Amino acid sequence: MSTIAPEFRLSRFIASLTDIIFWVLLIFSLVGLPLVFILLFYIKLPIVNGQLLTPYLAMTWMADPSRTIPIIKSLIHTEFFRIIAFPGFGFAALLAAATIFVERKFLAKIQLRVGPLYCGKIEGILQLMGDGLKLISKEIIIPAKADKPIFWVAPLLFVGTAAAFASLIPVAPGWVVSNPNVGLLVVFATIGFFPIIVVLSSWSANSKWTFIGGIRALHQMISFEIPLILSLLGIVILTGTLNLTEIVESQQHYWWIVFMPIGAIVFFITILAELERIPFDLPEAESEIVAGWLTEFSGMMYGLIQLGTYLKLYAFAGLFTVLFLGGWNGPMVWPPFPQEIITNGITIGPITAHIPGLPLFDQDMLNGTLWFVIKTVGVILVILLPRGVFPRIRIDLLLYTGWYKLIGLAFINIFIALGLLYAGVLGHGGLIQ
Amino acid sequence: MANGAQHMVDSIFLAVSVLTIGSAIAALEIRSLIYGSIALMITLSGIAGFFLLLDAPFVAMFQLSVYVGSIAVLILFTVMLVRRELIFNKIEDSRRRYAGIGLMIIIMLGIGTIIIGSGLKTMETNTQTIDYRKIGEDFLTYYSPALIVMALILSSSVIGALALAKREDVTNEQRTD
Known part of the structure; x- marks a missing residue:
């Protein structure tokens, strides 16, 4: 079946692997170990708890769970972990990568196709890894007469801006990378950077397809930013705050989508346009202008743009959840951590292991994360859904929709919010608290 | 501790100032219009940085979303659609440049004396941030x-x-x- 490497033999592959392992071990024991010992000879090792911290002792501690779990727990509460792993880049990138695969299978099922099937044997679950390896191993081609500095830096800026956007989303109580007092305004300011990056990268590639796509993206993003901002003002009026965490906390009893369905619909349509998804995928209309502003990107540069696009998708879906669907609020379904493990330790046969520092995460955080992920994944699926059924709309209809209908609906939403506020139903001192 | 924080703010202020003024000069001097408008964007972002240092994040975010997100994009868009050979003819004149620099120094000195004489020194600096x-x-x-x-x-x-x-x-x- 495979035609990529017809001469492939598994035995030879394993032989080459063992060969590499042999040489690595040999070189390490002949060169690496003596170097380590020479270094250890000169380094003054500290004395911890009356014991000299030899490498053997350090390794023993690393293998002992009762000593490592407090270290891991203190690591989890550092700023570094937040930025790199949990509510920050790692978590967002994981969800984004899962979205790429789910989108392909999901659309295929909608359109009665099979989608990725061969890679990984079971329903093509390794397709994403295969695509990633392909993108990494591909050559990066810079077009002749391209403006090289801007062309090189554009994918990085795109991923960086998308990650900055994702870092503003509160995932669980207290679990957010950056929690500025004017969070919603920071979101608007961050969204404003995307058109600049798109139009600069499209101009720098020196190709007419990218430039047409970039100009379309600019029109689309700029004109849909206004209804996006206006559709969220109702929530700001009712909650009286711009902080995203406080907005989530204001939705403990009811979600804002109950009172402001029009705002939610307008915001959802603007999300589709800002993300350049069908039916608003004019900037990368593959049947008209090759791939729009992505045309000249190849290899990992395209991979970075793709990662940034899906990070942006996650961030927008998370923002929708935070603003309209109550964020992490939900019934407590996560089971509490078993108390006897904390007090008595784990008993396996004759051995009883006392592990201090457990549990790693408290129940509120896990429950909040669960509800946030469930809601966000739901929103992501609804964002993916139009791609299976809708055609692309014309650009004049797009601009007409954005400037007339959506802005009008957004103002209606603001008036509804003001009415609820002045009628004394919601807001400070209202009937429903 | 407070002294250390003060030094931190001072160094950030210096860095933002160098970035803002340097990119402003670059925006004027760079021959390529696209790079000039990028430098202008950096200048406007630097001004947003000053607002952040002044504990005014509200103004800073509006500075970013209005000036960088809209006005700079408009400038960039216009620049991309024109051919600069058609609208500019270069006037290279060193005397003009020196006159401009001299004028700038005179104006800055004038504004500076007005600001210093305006009782700015007696202003409270450790007041609460206004919400x-x-x-x-x-x-x-x-x-x-x-x-x-x-x-x-x-x-x-x-x-x-x-x-x-x-x-x-x-x-x-x-x-x-």
Whole structure:
């Protein structure tokens, strides 16, 4: 079946692997170990708890769970972990990568196709890894007469801006990378950077397809930013705050989508346009202008743009959840951590292991994360859904929709919010608290 | 501890100042219009950085979303669509440049003496940060006439722009249904 490497033999592959392992071990024991010992000879090792911290002792501690779990727990509460792993880049990138695969299978099922099937044997679950390896191993081609500095830096800026956007989303109580007092305004300011990056990268590639796509993206993003901002003002009026965490906390009893369905619909349509998804995928209309502003990107540069696009998708879906669907609020379904493990330790046969520092995460955080992920994944699926059924709309209809209908609906939403506020139903001192 | 934080703020202030002024000079001096507008964007972002240092994140974020997100994009867009050979003819004149630099120094010295003499030194620097809610309250109560005048000016300018942009001689042949 495979035609990529017809001469492939598994035995030879394993032989080459063992060969590499042999040489690595040999070189390490002949060169690496003596170097380590020479270094250890000169380094003054500290004395911890009356014991000299030899490498053997350090390794023993690393293998002992009762000593490592407090270290891991203190690591989890550092700023570094937040930025790199949990509510920050790692978590967002994981969800984004899962979205790429789910989108392909999901659309295929909608359109009665099979989608990725061969890679990984079971329903093509390794397709994403295969695509990633392909993108990494591909050559990066810079077009002749391209403006090289801007062309090189554009994918990085795109991923960086998308990650900055994702870092503003509160995932669980207290679990957010950056929690500025004017969070919603920071979101608007961050969204404003995307058109600049798109139009600069499209101009720098020196190709007419990218430039047409970039100009379309600019029109689309700029004109849909206004209804996006206006559709969220109702929530700001009712909650009286711009902080995203406080907005989530204001939705403990009811979600804002109950009172402001029009705002939610307008915001959802603007999300589709800002993300350049069908039916608003004019900037990368593959049947008209090759791939729009992505045309000249190849290899990992395209991979970075793709990662940034899906990070942006996650961030927008998370923002929708935070603003309209109550964020992490939900019934407590996560089971509490078993108390006897904390007090008595784990008993396996004759051995009883006392592990201090457990549990790693408290129940509120896990429950909040669960509800946030469930809601966000739901929103992501609804964002993916139009791609299976809708055609692309014309650009004049797009601009007409954005400037007339959506802005009008957004103002209606603001008036509804003001009415609820002045009628004394919601807001400070209202009937429903 | 407070002293250390003060030094931190000072170094950030210096870095932002160098970035802002350097990119402003670059925006004027770079021959490529695209790079010039990118430098202008950095200048405007640097001003947002000053607002952040002044504990005014509200103003800083509006600076970013309005000046960088809209006005700089507009400039960039316009620059991309023109061919600069057609609209500019270079006048290289060193005397003009020196005269400009001299004029700038004179103006800055003048403004500087006015600012220093204006009692700025007696200003409280360790006051509480003003919340944006307080700004909103003040706008709707004490400064409400000013707010109404601003709203009227802005809406009249929007209506004027629409009236200017609406051309009678171009018929729209595209269907809008």
